[in-house]
Each structure stands twice: as structure tokens, then as C-alpha cells.
Amino acid sequence: MDQQLKIEMGEQGIVVTTLQELYNWGRRSSVWPMNFGLACCAIEMIATTMARYDLARFGAEVFRASPRQADLMIISGTVTKKMAPQVVRLYNQMGEPRYVIAMGACAISGGPFKQGYNVLKGIDRYIPVDVHIPGCPPRPEALLEAFMMLQKKIDSQPLTGNERPRFLDAGAPGEFPVPEQGEHDLEPPANNLVWPVAAVIR
Amino acid sequence: MSVLETKMERPPDWNRPTDLQPHGENELLEVSMGPHHPSTHGVFRMDVTLDGERIIRLKPVFGYLHRNHEKLGEGQTYLASMPYTDRLDYFCSLTNNWAYALAVEKLAGIEVPERAQYLRVILAELTRAQNHASSVGFLIQDMGASGTPLMYAFKEREKILDLFESLTGSRMMCNYMRFGGCRVDATPAWLDQTRKVVAGIPAFADEFEALLCENEILMARTQGIGILRPELAVNAGVTGPLLRASGVDYDIRKVDQYGIYDRFDFKVPLGDRWDVYDRFMIRLLELRQSLRILEQALKDIPGGPVMDPKAKIRGFRPKPGEVYGRIEAPKGELGFYLISDGSPNPYRYRVRPPSLINLTILEEMCIGHNVADIVLILGSVDIVLGEVDR
Amino acid sequence: MLGEGIIKGLLETARNFAGSYVSKERLTTVQYPEEREPLPEASRVFPFLVYDGSDWLAGMRCVACQICEKECPPKCIYIEKSADKKPDAVGKPQAYPTRFDIDISVCMSCQICVEVCPFEAIKMDNKFELATDDRFGGLLLDRKKLAKPNEYYHQIHPTEAAEVDARLAAERAAVEAKAKAAAEATAAKAAAAKAAAEKVASEKTATEKASSEKNTPSAGGGA
Amino acid sequence: MKTVEEIKAAIEAAVPDAAVEVVSNPSPSGQHSLRLAPARALEVAKFLRDDPELTFDFLSNVTGVDWPDKEVSERVKVTRQVTKVVDGVEQTVEESAEETRKRVEPGFLEVVYHLYSVAKKHGPVVLRMRTVNRTNAVELPSLTPIWRSAEFQEREIFDLFGIVFTGHPDLRRILMWEGFKDYPMRRDYVEPDDFEYEPTAHDEVLKRAQEHRNREQATPAAKERPPGAPAGNGETREQGLIAE
Amino acid sequence: MSGMNVPATIDQIFILFTNWVASFFPPAYRPLIGVLLGVIGIISVFPGLFALTVLFERKGLGRIQNRYGPNRVGPYGLFQPVADGVKALIKEDIVPFSADAVVHFLAPIVFLTAVFMGYAVLPVGRNMELVNMDAGLLFFFAMSATSELSVFMAGWSSRNKFSLLGAMRAVAQMISYEVPLLLSAVVVVMIAGSLSLPEIVAAQAGYTGVWPHWYVFTPWGFASFIIFGIAATAETNRSPFDLPEGESEIVAGYFTEYSGFKFAIFFIAEYLAMISISGISTTLFLGGWAAPFSFLTIVPSWFWFFAKVMMFLFVFIWVRATLPRLRQDQLMNFAWKFVLPFTLLNLMVTALWRFMGAGWERWVVSTAILVAAYILMGRTGLLSKHIGPRSYRYAE
């Protein structure tokens, strides 16, 4: 936050600014990931918490197994259609504020397994994703970088106003419908509130 | 004396273990452990029925990571499946590479140069070492230690991954072996570095053993738990350290002597009590044996090419036929079954995953034990979901 | 004795605790954003396109042969071939990609595109800090984003790049030599042809002459 | 280890009406296989496991293979009766001619078993069984009572190929969810079309995306959504543009 | 100021401060002020210590595991606990619809309040205890037992299966280790002759040469100390007895369904319980606030108390970093078949100690009995379960 902006905001209400800074600082400095691994990327996620890379330096080594106590869901690996309802349900059971990192190609788009009949083509069809990390699997450093990017993103979120994040908005949905497993495919194939239909412009 | 030489007595119905009856009039609790559970090693699920904390029924549920590996393999060329094999057992991409390369080489009758064979052995044994160390670490983690053994194992694993990366370019998904050899040659500097890392592993193993092996809590938790009788183990197709911990001498490196394993002097440790502690110890002992092989291979490695000059990268079309090739992967017998119809894509591409088949006896091993034990038993089977569900 | 193993374990952890203050071996953390371990030379993440010279479009080695697109296991490459041609690294007129997209949200970093490329045009980058919150724009690399100069290639994979350069130079030399030989041959041929033609021509002229000479009198005679 | 022919002979000696056939494998691997008749398969399997000389106690691998109906065009020599005028008299003569015939070879599903012996350390022996056709209720005997290791693998084949194993103790879907209807490993399986919004640049995908978009905009759900409703984490995402 | 003893002043600085503040008020209110300041002290110091402990635990675990641990939030990561606190405050509070909402709400409050009550009788320095109760020890145990009740409340009310398992484990653990905990303290009471904690500290005062007369330096005291330590670990659900929250088995145990600050309260209360039980062990066996050597008595008493408590906390962390968790039946067997008989034996050894007079014989005899019993019971315990190191054969 640059000085000019600070002064301006100070005129508007120093309380909100301070609160917002404190709020964002608290959220940013204490992101507890969910103990949730899916596939290959989970191993690199574990490697990130291990001695060499040490995610704990950021205060984020407290992997909580219960979604109630976790802030960050790292989708680390392929989400299959059999698993997708569970992932969405777990995301729903997390308390706000909650963040999602889609780690690796599979989590973003289905990746190399995209052509598979049981592979979900990207978790952001059902839940909003904050940071995407490409790579198969991304290096632990890439996860750390994404983590810092998430922290930056948290820092830039205002507490009030129209730019505020979804969970501070009483009108925005707090519930993300869990897809049903149908006879041939997941139903519906995507949640249109978080996954806009792509416009093709070429 | 091998247990198998005695005539095996089979109970009349071995198909399903019988469910236990609850004590008295206890109400049963049906809990599903997984797919999101800290100790299921991924998205595995066990539907358990509990009487108090005692397991009286257990049903494994698979498929949460079913990535259609086989279907994808049938839709693309032989070479294009190679990077996918990395993602089967994502701890041991190099042994997966080898198993697939071996199957294809058998199918097409390709020879592998000497140096490539040595490199394959070195990489496979390094893979085995890191897999066993981290699998033991995960086992202790499941036991509730707050990560320390796992951290030590991963510290060592990082060193081995560094070797993989500097040779193959990637830490985990190496995609290194090709039909008829290896993709790139190892530099002398890499071999020196490998010698250095290998020389450092015994110290790590000593430390690891001092930390764990005689720990009374660990012994009390693992000894006598999850007993797997050898007859059942063989009948259920269990392979790898799990089978050897049940006292059956069956190591494909010795039996098939694929690659150049007949040249190395190593021994196969066997367990006599068939429980979780045996599996834990067998892994540590196999780690030591891998080090022996590594030392010999690093000493003897010859010069020469690493690729069969006749082998083709593009436009590879084996003649029609079929093959089943298998190796001793760190988790057990990893086999590939391929049918070629003469086209560039395999007609049928099948992976025989050790992890899935090793889980056949999970139910038998778990029934009657505690909730706390089943995570251990599962940990001692050492599964990787990428391979179980493919 | 009961507790012996536990004490052994406690001593081991104590050793590591104390050791972390004195030995680098017992404090292996690399504090990532500030400290970094140098990446090994072979390290690979995503592909990029090599170009020679300073103009990325003119110097691009890719000739849009689409082999990599076909061989790519997850099918993350998309190429459109140009209708016109431009001279390639060797100087031969070749097509070039009007569109070369790599979807790094799909790419599995397998390096097969590099192996199959006959033109040394696609190579593996080692830049891994690509996290983005832009699902579509950030993860679809077009040819502009993919194009990297040969110097960059030398910087990240020096040994390999040197080999590639030597190979290309040899190829170029071979092509040049061939071209030269061909040129010479054509020149010689041309010369020979010319000579032959001249000869023929001269013969022709001679015959013509002769004939004309022959004819002339007749003509003359006729005149 | 005995050769395939010897094993065949041994089986036929033990199970007289076993009807075992040797299927040769032209590849350099030389793993020839034995085709069992499903009716006697259990007895043959039991013999292979318990015979002291063979002792195939370890069933390593069980696989399904789908052989769909295939159209074979072959040149056949046919003799047919043709009426011809021979020596001025119309007679029927047999004449042989070659002609190209197209016929549909009926497809079938096949199960392949790979056996090894742990006790004798030999192998493999490959067994195969065929179903009669490729309908959804084809049956084969389960070998799980002989080798437990077939349990999950046969379930997998049931799940992905749709072969019903009679005598299997717990035949349920294993990899796909309960309620899934198709058999995805069959070669004629068509997977659900959910690439529609895939933002890769592949043309066919983009075309499908466009079609899907047209379809989607016609549905009432799309109309109800307020324009510019927050998508994603607060920021109104530019509707996934792929533009260059 | 020449008459003033500087070390004594520092030693009593908090008392003097309280008296000084109270002196501004009418005499009738002075005791009230004293109580209020004491309570404020407890409410501020121990949660502060909690924050430090959490940070040190995370950093210490890091060091043991060859890494740094939190070091980015504030200088050396010092503000990490603050950030966690802020995060817990703003986190959404979720109560499952099917849970028993009242009990679900009450459980953490009961836990925290009960833990705080335990601090009332803890002498943290010379003349520094909130209440000098004659039955202080008994009061403390009563309060610590309440905390287990709240764990059960939490687990049961959540209506989650993992929580239920955690709650049941907590109950089993409580009923198994409450008895050894009490009986090993009885030993101290027998010798000290009082249930009042300041008096127990006073009974350990004095030095032989430079060595203190702490109970831990007697055979029976040492045995009691170890048993008390084990039972205390179990009572506070610390590793290797952290079964009620056993993460790798039952997800997060009894607080699986807790989020936001309610979860944080459990977290705080657990650590506060750990600190208070460390304080009690210090008081019972390590001479409370007394200096370890006679020449160190000039250092203020409260410093020694906190130093000893920190030492305990370090051991807790160290043990957590090293040991895997026990299983429930082993935990119960260990409690009933090893710890309890051994505690009863220790009781008798203590009686013997008193009746054998002051000679060296009592040292030899009681040490011999205890060591022999320990070895015998340990061996038979392991042997009867066929537990022990093994050797392995190799295939030929």
C-alpha cells in the first residue's frame, strides 16, 4: 500500500483500514492447509513441508485433517469424477475464509489424463480456485511461490466495498452444489456460477 | 525351510473372510475412513464397521484415483505411454519405466546395451532405497509420530531426487528409459555424485534404525499385528516386501534375473513372524541390500552406448503378438501386458499393479484389530493410489 | 530393559536438535525465495521455441512440421502452418508456424516433443515459477511467449546447447557444402551444358553456316 | 518348466474333456497360451495349482481384452455351379473362382490369466477364456475360488469390460461408481463429451465449445443469471476469453 | 535504601507491586485488589506462556526435523501465534445442524475455565499463589479431571463418528491415568505431610552442600516423578498418549467438528493444562520455585519456577517429536498392569523409607526394590506379549 493511498483511506476511516490490515495480515500469516492429497502432486506437497523446502517458515505447516480447521485446500493431483463430489463436499465443509490452490496440470484441467473418461477436466468447474500452478508435478518451490502469490492476493483484498472477496459478501453464495454421479457422467458437468462458459474469440 | 514345501492346508472357504460378531449387545458404528483421511495414503477408502474400536467388517473402496491409464495407453503410441508410467507409482517412476521398457523390449525383441543395463540397475536400486525409506517414514507417521522419521527419510530422498533430476531432468516424473536403452548417458560427474550419495546412505540407515527399531512403543504397536500367513499371501498374489515379510522367498530379481541382476551379489531378507514389524524391518534390510547392489554396479559400470542404435524413437511398430513382462518394483511385482496388432498403438495395454493386488488381503489382516491398527496395516502394505486405481 | 529403545530414539532426536545449530547437514532447509539451489542443467519444466538472431519471428527454427503436435502424449500443442515460406536456420525456405500454442495447464513435461523434433526447434525451459490466478490467459502460451533466443538456451542448458549448435553448424556446413557442391555442379553442368549448347550451337551454326553456305549459292544461285 | 504342449497334455490327462487349445504367440517373447473351455476351467485351474509338478500357486495377472466384431474381407476360392453351354448343350458345371467376400467375424471378450509358480519358481503360463459374444451379460467362471488374487482383478474386468464372473464372491463395480452404466474399456465405448469448455486451442474443441455455448445460452438457467454475476473469488472474471 | 536486600526485592517484586497498587485503595478493598491483580496475572502470564510454547514447539520440532520452523511472521516468527489467534477469530464458526448445540458450545468453555481454576493453587514463586488452600493438591486434581469431562462433552455433542471415538478414548484414558497420577502424588504428600502446595515446596527447601532436598533425588521420588510424568502426559493428551485427537487414525478426534475460535480455545486449554501440570510436577518433585543449587538462591524464585516449567515443556516437545502413539489397549494395559502396581509398590517403598531412618541403608534397599520391580515387570510385560527386537534370516 503506497503512502498516498494510505492517507486517502485514513481520511475515509482509519478504523476500517487498520482492521483490514490486521485482518489480512492474520489471514495471510496463518494459512493452515488441509491435509488433503490426491495423487502425484501430493508427494511434492509433502516434500514442500519437509526439511528441504519447509513450508513451516510461512507458518503453514499445521496441516489440519479436518476441513473445519483448515483455510487452504491444495488440490494436489487428478480429481476423478468419482472423487469430485467428495472434493466439493469437503470444500463446502471448510469454514470461511477458505482458499483453493489447484496444484499441477491435473487439478487445473485434467492435465495429461484429460482424455480419460473418469477424469474431471479441472476442479474449477465446481469450486473457485485462487491460484493455479502449472507443472506435472510442480516443483516444491513452485508451490511455495504459489503460496506467496496467495498471500499477496489475500493482502490485496479489501474488507468493504464492491471489490471485497466473495465470502465477505452476504449476497454471494456460500454453498457450492455437489455434483451427482449419474449413469454416464457427473451431473451437472459444471457449476455455472464459478465456471463461466468460455467465449471463443479467434 | 520354505513354508510352501509343506502341503498347504486351505480352509474350505477362502473367498471372503467371515465378519466377526460384536461383543454382547453393542451397537455397531459404520465409519468410512477415506477418501479424505490422513492415513489412507491418498484417496483410498475403507468402509469399516466398528464394535467399539474393534473392526468387525472392512470393505476397501477403490477408484477415487482411476485415471484411465489403460484406456489412454491404448489410444496412443508405445512411446507416448512411457511418461504415463511415471505416474503409476509416483514414488518410483524409474522402476515403472523399466517394467514398461522391459515388456516392450520383450515384445519387439530389442537388445539393451550393457551400460544402459547398469544405469537401469543403479536407478532402480536408488528408487527402491528412497521408496523403502519413505514408506517406513509414512508407516511411523501413521503410528502418530509427528513427522520426524518421515522428515529424515525425505531428507535422504531429496538427495536421491537430486540425482534423478540432474540425470533425467525431473525430480519425480523421470521418463528416462526408452525401448532399447536409456534416453541420455550419465556423465562421470553424475556417477561420482551418486557414489557420494550412496556412501552417505548407510549413516542415514543407522540413524534411522537407532531412532526406530528398538523403540518399545513401535514394537508394541507393530509386533503381532496384521499377520499374513504365507499360503494366503501366495494365493492372494501378494508380492514384494509384503510377501517376503511373510517368509516366502520370492524376489523377481532372483527368479527372473531380468536385466543383469544375475551379476550382483545380494541376499533376500525374509520375515518369520509375518506381521507389520517384519514388513517394516524387511524394508530396512532391503534398503541395505540395495546399497550393496549399488556399490557393485557403480564399481563395475562399463563404458559404451546407452541406446541400441537400431531402436527407433518415432514410428515404432512391433510385430503382432503379446507379451507379459514384469519386474520387482519396490512395492512388488509390476507387470505390463501388451498386445500388439502391428499398429503404432498397443492393442491392449494392461498394468499389473502390485499395490492393488497386495490389498486383496487387507480385509483378512485387519479384521479383529483396532482402528489404530488398520492404518498401520495399510501403511505396511505400502500402497500408492496412482497404481492401485491407475 | 523397558524404555531403552525409547531413550535411544530420544538421544537421536536430541542429536539432530543440537546438530541443527552447528551442522549444515542437519539443517537442510533452503529458504526458497531468498536462497535457491541451482537447478541442474538437465532440469526441465515446459517447452519453449528457440530462435536464432534477434528477430523472434524471422529466426524461429520451427518449421511447423507438426511432428511434436502428433507425438505429444497429452496433446497440448497446437500448430498452424503458414501458407508462405521463409528461410530457416539453414537458409532453406520453409513454412513457419502462424500459430503455436502450448497449453501448460495440460503439459506433462515429458520432453517427447524435444526428442522427436528434427529441427532442434523446441527445447525444455527450466522456469517453474508460473503460478497464476488467471486460468485461461496465464496458462496458454502462444508462440510469442514461447519464443526464446538461442542465447537463453545456452544460458540454461549450456552443454546441450553447445552440442546442438555444433550439430546445426555441421548440418549447415553440410548443407552449404552440398549447396556449394550443387552450385558447382550446376555451374559445371551449366558450363557443360553451355559448352554443349555452345558446341551444339556452334555445330548448329556451323551446319547452318554450312547449310547456308550450301544454301547460299543456291540461294545465290536462286537469286 | 514344461512347454505349453506338455502342459496341455498333462491337463488333458487329468481332466479328460478339458478341450484345451494352444494359442501360439508370434512375438519374440514366445509366451504361448492355453485357451480353456469355460465349462471345465475351474477344474483345469485347480489341477494347475495343485499338480505337484506344475504347482502354479501364484496367479499374477488377470486381464480382459475386447475383440469387437470385425469385418474381414478375404479372398475365398469358391466352386459354384454355373450353367454353361458346352458343346452346344446347356449343362451345369462346377467352376472354381476367386472372389472377395466380406464377412463379419463376431466379436468376443477374452480373459487372460498369467500364472507363475512361487514354489517352483517357474512360469509364466498364460490361460485364456473367451465369451461367446459381446453383450452385456456374458458369463465366464470366476477363478477367485482357486486364486484369491483374481478377486479384485476380476471385479475390475467386470467393471470395465462387463464380463460377469459366476462364482465370484463379491462382484461389484470396483473402479467406477455404483450406478455407472457403461463398460469403458470396451473399444466401442464413447466417453461423455465434457471437453466442451476446454480452453485449449485445438480447433475441434473450440468448435464444440462454441456449440455448447450456443446450447447453453438457449437454456433458461443462463438467462436467469444476472449479467456480470461474480464468478470466482469476487472478481468478475472475463468470461474465459481465448483471444489472440 | 541500604537496608534493602536487592535479591529479595526482586524475588518479591510482584507482591510488592500488588501491595503498592493496593495501597492507593481503602484498606477494606485491599485484599480485593490483591486478588484481582493475581487473577489478572494468571490470565495474562499463562496465555502468554502458551503462545510462546506453541511457537517454541513449532520451532523446536523444526529443529529436531532439520528445518527452521516458523520464521517469517514478525522477527524470528515471533508473531506467528498472534497471527494464528487473529485468524482463529475471523474464521467462520460452524456448528453441525445435527449436533447438540448447547453442549457443543459449552465444552470448550468448561475446558478452559477448569484449566484456569487449576492455576489458583499453583505457587509460582515465594509467596506467590492466588489461594493458599489446605487441600490445594486435591483441588488441582479435581479441576484437571473436569477437563477430561469437557473433552467428552465435545466429542459426544458433535455427533461425528470420529469425535465419538475420540471422546471414548479420552474417557478410557482419564479413568486409567487418573489413579496413577493421584497415587504418585500421594507419595509426596506422605513425606511432606501436607496437601498444601506451598508447604510441599517448603518441605523440599534446604540444601545439603549445594544440592537441594528435592524429592526427585530420592529413589521413591524419582520413581514417582517418572510415573507422574507419564500420567501427566496422558492426562493432557500429549504425544505419545494423544489418542483422543489421534490425527492419523480418527482425523482430529474430539474436536473434528470445531472451527474458528472454539477450536482455538481447545488448543489454548490443552496447552494451558500442559503448563499447569508441569507446574504441579515442578512443585511436587522439583522443589517448586526453589533454586537448584544453594548458591543460586539470589536469583528470584519465580524465575526458577518458570525455568523448570519450560524445561518440562521442552521435554514434552522432545517426546512428541520422537515417539509414535500408543494404541488404546496398550495404553490401558500399561496403566493398569504396569503403572498402577508399580505405584502401589512405590507407596510401600515410601513407607519403608520413612521407617528405615536416616541411614544409607534405606537408599540401597528402596533403590534395589524399585529397580528390581521395574526390570521384572518390564521384562515380563514385554515377554508376555512377545515383544522385543528380532533377528532376520536371508534366503540362501
Place this chain on the structure above:
Amino acid sequence: MVSNPYFALAVLFVAGLAFGLGPLALAWAWAKFFSPRKPNPLKNSIYECGLVSKGDAWVQFRSAYYLYAIIFLIFDVEAVFLLPFAVAFTGLGAAACAAMLVFVLLLVEGLAWAWAKGVLTWA
């Protein structure tokens, strides 16, 4: 009243309560003003590894607790009896101690009996 030790306990009790309730109230206020709670059937359903919870968690749990609870009760009562004895121990004669020893031994016998009967086998 103020000098009564229980007064201090009462104050501490209130303070402890406030220490717990204060932040909870603060969190509630924060949620009220800034971060609206959005309870919904998905979020507030029981967590069970990502699946829909089947069956009820409130079941009758194992009866083995009953026996342990009784033994626990006996020994806890014993401890309560022992405490006054222990306080007075330094002043007691050998006879009184012997009496107490008999009391303890009786209980030990009970423990041994329960042990032998297999009550202490937690399966």
C-alpha cells in the same frame, strides 16, 4: 468475604469464563458486521471423510468401559482415603501404617483378582 479463599476462586472462575467468552463474542461480532455466516446444509453437515455420513454416531458404546469404570472408582476412592492418611503419615506409628497397608493390600488383591479374571484385557 473478601478474605475467604473461595472468593479468589470465584474471581478466577469469572475471569476464566470471560477469557473464553470474550473472544467468542468478538468473533461473533466480527461475523455479524463483516464476514456474514452462511450456514447451509452442505457446510453444516457432519464431516465424514468427504462422504455423506451414514447412520448415527450416537450409538451405545462398548460395555467394557463399565468394568474399568468400577475399578477406577474403587481406586479413586482409595486414593481419597489415602490422602488424609498420607497427610498424617509423618506422625503415625507403625501400627497405623500396618492397618493402612492391610487396606491397600485388600485393594491390590482386588486388582489382582480383576487381572486374573481377565477384566483388564482391553480388546
